[in-house]
Amino acid sequence: LAKTTQPISMDSYEGQEVNITCSHNNIATNDYITWYQQFPSQGPRFIIQGYKTKVTNEVASLFIPADRKSSTLSLPRVSLSDTAVYYCLVGRIEGGADGLTFGKGTHLIIQP
């Protein structure tokens, strides 16, 4: 079971780049890394997913080092609306519940 460890909370300011790191020391060969964002009273929203190196989409980048024991979600030029809880999940949806297991997440607070 590839458990994850994230900071409980982080603060930043509008316009800054924010990096949230997730540790997953027991990640398996076939495991993917997936990040979700959740606002209060809403369901989590998929942000980005990766297996190795770097993945980028229109909202974020995901950096995964060669050993894959950690990953970093990078949010460029954050705004107040990026205040939310961010979850890192590791696992394979096919064949196990690992990739369906959420931890406590990182509460990101963006200030003006």
Added chain:
Amino acid sequence: DAGVTQSPTHLIKTRGQQVTLRCSPKSGHDTVSWYQQALGQGPQFIFQYYEEEERQRGNFPDRFSGHQFPNYSSELNVNALLLGDSALYLCASSLGGIQNSPLHFGNGTRLTVT
């Protein structure tokens, strides 16, 4: 393209009663997962349904049961409600045949047990 829809949005029940929550997956999705989220906590995985069968189950008692219909919609049933069952219940859909298909969540049903 309709996303994941859940009903009802809010529900109040009395301890000992039974409740049924409903979920319609995103168009084109065939797999439904259910989660319980207590206030201030991350979502806790209850179970996942694929091809009308329970495929994965989290650490929840048998009071929690589910069903998936041929049109891929799903129900979550909770019997003998406890005060501790008060939570936001989330449904997520995905594609069962694609490894690590991302989860698409509804906005949940807020259950209050008094």
